[in-house]
Amino acid sequence: MAADGVAIGTGTGRAPRGSILNDPLFRSIIIQLLLAAALIAFVWWIAHNTIVNLRRLNIASGFDFLWERSGFDIGQTLIRYTQDSTYGRALLVGFLNTLLIAVLGIVFATIIGLILGIARLSRNWLVAKLATVYVEVIRNIPVLLQLLFWYKAVLSVLPNPKQGFILQGDVDPLSPFRWLLDKVGVTTGPSPLTFHMPTVALNNRGLLLPVPVPGPDFTATWIALGLAVIATAAIALWAHTRQRRTGAQFPTFRTGLALIVLVPLAIFLLTGSPLTFDAPVLKGFNFVGGVAIKPEFMALLLGLTLYTAAYIGEIVRAGILAVPWGQTEAAYALGLRRGVALRRVIIPQALRVIIPPLTSQYLNLTKNSSLAVAVGYPDLVSVFSGTTLNQTGQAVEIIFMTMLVYLAISLTTSLAMNIFNRRVALRER
Amino acid sequence: MKKYLVTIAAGAALCLTAGAAMAGPTLDLVKKNGFIRCGVNPSLIGFAATNDAGEYQGFDVDYCKAVASAVFNDPSKVKYTPLNAKERFTALQSGEIDMLARNSTWTMSRDTQMGIMFTGVNYYDGQGFMVRKSQNISSALELNGATVCVQTGTTTELNLADYFKANKMDYTLVAFENNTDVNNAYDAGRCDALTTDASGLYATRLALQKPDDHIVLPEIISKEPLGPVVRQGDDEWFGLVKWVGFALVNAEELGITKENVEQMKATALDDQAQLAKDPSYKAKGSPDAARLLGVDGTFGQSIGLGNDWAFNVIKQMGNYGEIFDRNIGAGSKLQIARGLNALWSKGGIQYAPPIR
Known part of the structure; x- marks a missing residue:
């Protein structure tokens, strides 16, 4: 084939060796052109028919509705949104809600999946079997049913706001030992460790948490945190070069953790704890203030995470099993401890097997989040191709845009995972 | 899916x-x-x-x-x-x-x-609210701060937003796609109030675990x-x-029911026959009934049907009042009063253009 192409290109073989129709290059170009033309014609036909049909049926079309006032409210919004906002902003709200559930779901599913995968390979019989049962049960029940189950479970377990659980007031960490202190005669009242706990409430309206409000002096704590992070990075660099030179190791992780936690904490206390809380307060029907993690969100996150974790667990198990036992033995022979061998030898090799199927699981989780509407969570499908579609009646545009958004999210996820995959892939030299 | x-x-x-x-x-x-x-x-x-x-x-x-x-x-x-x-x-x-x-x-x-x-x-219809009796509220204006369950893709959702905004009240929305999901969530205590068309509220209440624990608030916040x-x-x-709907209302107004429709038609036919013989004959049935039942005129043909179209409808289904009563009115579990849906001649606004 290549030879023919070259012959035509160089012009030396112009001598007629038969019809041009027999020329593979010519034929392939013609076929490609015909295919492209057919595709364009098909797309044009669909678009044209759609427009004609919409006009004939007297259905409004176009994208102007995106700038119109929506008139409806949304239960959970990450950005400011009221009924006076536009349909376009409703789209953004739905998109961000989908993104939130996807990102958190991916993080938790990965953590639980990793634990599951390792547990299934555990030498502890009970742990391994429990993990197996979990995977088999969760994997074989449709995810929609699981979502409904969790929503029912969350709602039926939690009481109403007036009878809900509330954690608040002064908390004395030593109070469980008060009897002991009393016994030895150190009855001093509340210990100096007592602190004021801002309200945390749990009821069928959600988990209500206080929101920290930093005071003006809090800047010092931020600066301390920043310096601690920079110092940790410097120590890590120094430790790395020293280890390469001398082989001596340094407990970078523990030192860094101590720096990042203790230094800002000390500054925080020294500046007089400049942090207040906007705590939820029961007022009328519901708690006001703070931030609410709603039952719909909990159920969706729980359902999607636990479902996807079962698959990720199997992927992790397969990845670890794919690394030949010889690698482990070799690592031990070099004197590496179990943990180091796992971290430095087994997992990097297992990742090569894990990443590609893991990407599909991430995409699945994102797409499954469109089941949110079943449990009343205002995701993209619920807000945009649900409410907005119904209020405007512009089905074609809205379904098309929704598909584009999912496509964009999925392609971005794939792209990120492919880049990561390339980094861990075997480099042939 | x-x-x-x-x-x-x-x-x-x-x-x-x-x-x-x-x-x-x-x-x-x-x-x-x-x-x-x-x-x-x-x-x-x-x-x-x-x-x-x-x-x-x-x-x-x-x-x-x-x-x-x-x-x-x-x-x-x-x-x-x-x-x-x-x-x-x-x-x-x-x-x-x-x-x-x-x-x-x-x-x-x-x-x-x-x-x-x-x-x-x-x-x-008009949109209303249902709440638990235990909350001790008697007006929708006391709903400030409440969590409200609603079905997505409805005018209800828009009216709700308008009403709370107009009365400077806050609320939290929980929206579901299916009616049953809305009702279940309300029944499970997820919401303080449920809102939909008043007729729907009565229907929904019957489906709750303890219907008597809930009341429908008096406010009607929209035209539906x-x-x-x-x-x-x-x-x-x-x-x-459109005219099948009008025929049902007209039938009620003319007193034509599932029971007496055959007789009414017979009367109309008889009247017609008598009139043909004797122009001074005084008809027993009304001319409106004769037109509705297809005895006089060709109204059925003008909508592509036979002239007995309305006769068939009434014979099979009864008139508007009968349909109302047996499904949602006095003869049903819902017991919804006719109210606005009574005939215009009886204090309501159900009114059908005449067939002529």
Whole structure:
């Protein structure tokens, strides 16, 4: 084939060796052109028919509705949104809600999946079997049913706001030992460790948490945190070069953790704890203030995470099993401890097997989040191709845009995972 | 996933159907099929819900049956498509169904921008709230801060936002796609209040675990004229569905019922025969009844049917009042008073143009 192409290109073989129709290059170009033309014609036909049909049926079309006032409210919004906002902003709200559930779901599913995968390979019989049962049960029940189950479970377990659980007031960490202190005669009242706990409430309206409000002096704590992070990075660099030179190791992780936690904490206390809380307060029907993690969100996150974790667990198990036992033995022979061998030898090799199927699981989780509407969570499908579609009646545009958004999210996820995959892939030299 | 199928099918129909294929008159298609494809609510007691035998029953269902009676003289010639709020108009636009009788509110944007037309008002409704008695509130104006459950894709959602804004109150919204999900969430205590059309509230209350623990607040915060809907562009079919509705109301006004319709027709025929013989004969029946029952004039033909179209409807289904009573009124579990839906001559606003 290549030879023919070259012959035509160089012009030396112009001598007629038969019809041009027999020329593979010519034929392939013609076929490609015909295919492209057919595709364009098909797309044009669909678009044209759609427009004609919409006009004939007297259905409004176009994208102007995106700038119109929506008139409806949304239960959970990450950005400011009221009924006076536009349909376009409703789209953004739905998109961000989908993104939130996807990102958190991916993080938790990965953590639980990793634990599951390792547990299934555990030498502890009970742990391994429990993990197996979990995977088999969760994997074989449709995810929609699981979502409904969790929503029912969350709602039926939690009481109403007036009878809900509330954690608040002064908390004395030593109070469980008060009897002991009393016994030895150190009855001093509340210990100096007592602190004021801002309200945390749990009821069928959600988990209500206080929101920290930093005071003006809090800047010092931020600066301390920043310096601690920079110092940790410097120590890590120094430790790395020293280890390469001398082989001596340094407990970078523990030192860094101590720096990042203790230094800002000390500054925080020294500046007089400049942090207040906007705590939820029961007022009328519901708690006001703070931030609410709603039952719909909990159920969706729980359902999607636990479902996807079962698959990720199997992927992790397969990845670890794919690394030949010889690698482990070799690592031990070099004197590496179990943990180091796992971290430095087994997992990097297992990742090569894990990443590609893991990407599909991430995409699945994102797409499954469109089941949110079943449990009343205002995701993209619920807000945009649900409410907005119904209020405007512009089905074609809205379904098309929704598909584009999912496509964009999925392609971005794939792209990120492919880049990561390339980094861990075997480099042939 | 099923719920997306309708939307997708509708989208596909809009994209793929060649221009002329769907323009054919609906009545011809209905006659060819041998049944009417009618979109109804999947489960709203009194309006459209399945009975123990799995058959659809209710006020809206009877409108489907009435149209089937007019066309086929057989109320069973209906194929029901249960549709949630989100799917209903798309299903109609795309030709999945021939008519929609699903407690849908007539609004300007729906009438003018969506390629659909409301054929009239079969139920004058308004949006209300239901709360637990234990909350000790007696007015919707005390709902500040409440969590409210609502169905997505409804005018209810918009009225709710308007009402709380106008009265400077806050609320938290929990929206579901299906009626049953809304009711379950409210029943489970997820919300302080449930809002929908007042008729729906009474129906919903019956389905709760302890109906007596809940009350419907007195405020009606919107106008919700509910009625059957057809596609734009087929005037003959539009006229047919519209006049079946008017015939039911006219029949009630003229005192024609399922029981006496045969007798009324006989009287009208007799009157006609007597008049032919003797012009000075004093008719026993009213001329309005004679026209409605097809004894006088050719009104049925003008909508593509036989002249006994309205006679068949009343014989099979009864008049508007009978349909109301047996499904949602005094003769039903719902016990909804006629109120605005009484005839204009009896203090309500149900009023049908005359057949002449």
